[in-house]
Amino acid sequence: MTILDKFKPLQAAYETVRAAGKDPFSVRFDEVLSPSEAVMNGRRTILLGTNNYLGLTFDRAAIEAAADAVRRAGTGTTGSRIANGTYGGHADLERRLADFYGCSSAMVFSTGYQANLGILSTVAGRGDHILIDADSHASIYDGCRLGQAEVIRFRHNDPDDLARRLRRLKDTPGNRLIVVEGIYSMLGDTAPLAEIAEVKREWGAHLLVDEAHSLGVLGDHGRGLVEEAGIEDDVDFIVGTFSKSLGAVGGFCVSNLPDFDILRIACRPYMFTASLPPAVIASVIRSLGRVEEEPGLRRKLQDNASRLYHTLKDAGFQLGPRTSPIVSIRMPSITVAITFWNALLDAGVYLNLALPPATPDNASLLRSSVSAAHSPAQLDAAAEAIIRIGRSLDVIPETRCLEMAVR
Amino acid sequence: MPQTNEIADVIIDMIGALPQAKRGVTPETNIVRDLGLDSLAVMNFVMTLEDRFDVSIPMDRLVGIETVADLAATLSNLMGAERA
Numbered sequence: 001m002t003i004l005d006k007f008k009p010l011q012a013a014y015e016t017v018r019a020a021g022k023d024p025f026s027v028r029f030d031e032v033l034s035p036s037e038a039v040m041n042g043r044r045t046i047l048l049g050t051n052n053y054l055g056l057t058f059d060r061a062a063i064e065a066a067a068d069a070v071r072r073a074g075t076g077t078t079g080s081r082i083a084n085g086t087y088g089g090h091a092d093l094e095r096r097l098a099d100f101y102g103c104s105s106a107m108v109f110s111t112g113y114q115a116n117l118g119i120l121s122t123v124a125g126r127g128d129h130i131l132i133d134a135d136s137h138a139s140i141y142d143g144c145r146l147g148q149a150e151v152i153r154f155r156h157n158d159p160d161d162l163a164r165r166l167r168r169l170k171d172t173p174g175n176r177l178i179v180v181e182g183i184y185s186m187l188g189d190t191a192p193l194a195e196i197a198e199v200k201r202e203w204g205a206h207l208l209v210d211e212a213h214s215l216g217v218l219g220d221h222g223r224g225l226v227e228e229a230g231i232e233d234d235v236d237f238i239v240g241t242f243s244k245s246l247g248a249v250g251g252f253c254v255s256n257l258p259d260f261d262i263l264r265i266a267c268r269p270y271m272f273t274a275s276l277p278p279a280v281i282a283s284v285i286r287s288l289g290r291v292e293e294e295p296g297l298r299r300k301l302q303d304n305a306s307r308l309y310h311t312l313k314d315a316g317f318q319l320g321p322r323t324s325p326i327v328s329i330r331m332p333s334i335t336v337a338i339t340f341w342n343a344l345l346d347a348g349v350y351l352n353l354a355l356p357p358a359t360p361d362n363a364s365l366l367r368s369s370v371s372a373a374h375s376p377a378q379l380d381a382a383a384e385a386i387i388r389i390g391r392s393l394d395v396i397p398e399t400r401c402l403e404m405a406v407r
Numbered sequence: 408m409p410q411t412n413e414i415a416d417v418i419i420d421m422i423g424a425l426p427q428a429k430r431g432v433t434p435e436t437n438i439v440r441d442l443g444l445d446s447l448a449v450m451n452f453v454m455t456l457e458d459r460f461d462v463s464i465p466m467d468r469l470v471g472i473e474t475v476a477d478l479a480a481t482l483s484n485l486m487g488a489e490r491a
Contacts, residue, residue: 129465134450134451134454144466145466145467150465150466150467151465151466151467152463152464152465152466153450153454153466155454164458165457165463168457168461168462168463169463356445356447357445357446357447357448362447
C-alpha cells in the first residue's frame with residue numbers, strides 16, 4: 001500500500017492507451033524545425049496539433065527581441081512582482097495589451113492557466129455565484145475550485161439555459177459572474193456571445209470571456225470573438241494566453257473596471273509566483289505588434305483552416321460545427337481513435353488525441369490545430385494521410401461514389 | 408415540498424433513464440462506485456436534476472455526496488432553504 005494506490009484505475013487506463021503503440025501523453029520532438037515541422041522518431045513530421053495559430057514561434061524579430069532582452073536584463077526575474085519588483089518590460093506589455101483591447105487596465109500572469117486561476121478565484125468571493133459553460137477548460141474549473149464563490153454549470157452554448165439558472169438565483173444576494181470561451185478548444189466552436197451578453201444585461205451579471213484560442217484569430221483587428229460579436233462594451237474581463245497565437249508563454253486579463261489594479265495585492269496566483277522572464281515579455285510584445293500590423297496573417301490562417309476543414313468534411317469525416325483553426329475529427333470509438341492517431345504519427349503527421357472525460361459528449365477526437373505557417377502542400381499531405389487512414393479503418397467510406405450509393 | 412424519500416424515488420427513476428443505467432438502484436447505492444459514473448457524467452446528471460426540481464446545486468455541494476440518499480437530502484435542503 002502506498003499513497004499513490006488511488007491512481008491504480010488511472011494507471012490501468014493509461015496502460016491500455018500506451019499498449020496500442022506510442023504514448024500520446026509524452027510525445028517527444030527530437031528537433032523542432034519550424035512552426036509547422038519537427039523531427040519525431042527520426043522522421044520529418046508535420047505539426048498539426050500545436051496551437052501555433054499564427055506561426056510566430058520562429059518570428060525573426062521576436063527571436064531577436066528575446067535574445068536582446070536576455071542579454072540586457074538576464075535569464076529570469078527570480079521572483080514575483082510584489083516581492084521582487086516589476087521590470088520595465090512587464091509594465092510595457094501591460095500598457096500594450098490595455099491599448100490593444102481599448103481597456104483601462106491589464107494584468108500579466110505567468111501562464112494562461114494561472115490567469116484563469118487568479119481572476120476567477122479572486123473576483124468572485126463568498127456569497128457570489130459563478131456560472132460557467134459546461135464545456136469550460138480545466139483552468140476555469142480549477143479557478144472556481146480555488147475560490148469561495150458557489151459555482152453553477154450551464155449547458156454548453158445555451159443562453160436560455162444560462163438565463164434559467166440565473167432566474168433560479170434571483171432572490172439570492174451576491175454578484176454573478178458568467179464565464180464563457182471565445183473558441184472552445186476541443187471542437188473549435190464559438191460561444192453565442194451576443195445572446196449571452198443580452199442575458200448578462202438582463203440579469204445584471206458580470207461577463208468574463210476567455211479568448212485563449214481566439215486572440216489574434218478572430219475579429220477584424222484580432223481582438224477575438226468579443227470583437228467579432230461586437231460586444232466589447234458588455235464584457236467585464238477578457239482573459240487570454242501568450243502561449244498560442246503569440247508563440248510564447250504567459251497569460252493576461254484586461255478590464256475596464258475602475259479598481260482593477262487592487263487585484264495585484266489580492267490575487268494569490270499573481271502574487272505568489274515568479275513573474276515572466278524578460279525574453280518572454282520581449283517576444284510577446286513583438287508578436288502582439290505583428291497581430292496589430294498584419295491582418296494578412298489572420299486571413300492566411302482562415303484560408304488554411306477552411307482548406308483542411310472542407311477537404312476532410314468532403315471526404316465524409318464528422319467535424320466540429322464551424323470552420324475554425326481547430327479542426328476536430330470525431331472517431332467512432334476510443335480504440336479506433338488510438339489506432340488512427342498512431343498510424344498518423346507513423347505517416348509523419350502529428351495531431352492531438354483527445355479522449356473522454358476531457359472531451360464534450362464523451363467523444364473521442366483527433367484534434368488538429370491549423371497554423372498560418374502551414375503551406376498548402378503540408379495541409380494537403382496531412383489531409384491525404386488522414387483520408388487514407390480513415391478509409392483503411394472504415395471511419396469514412398472507401399470512395400465518394402460509394403457514399404453516394406449509400407445515400 | 409416533496410419529502411426526501413420522494414426525491415430519492417425520482418432520482419432512482421432518472422438514473423434508470425441514463426445510458427449507463429443499472430437495475431436495483433436503492434437510496435443506499437453509491438453514485439460513483441456502484442454506477443460507474445465519471446465526474447463529468449455525475450455533473451451532467453446533476454444538471455438534469457436541477458431542471459427537474461428547479462433548483463441550483465452549486466458544485467461544492469457535490470463533494471460530500473456519495474449515495475442516492477445523500478443527493479436527495481442535499482436537494483431537499485436546498486429546496487427547503489429556497490422556500491424558507
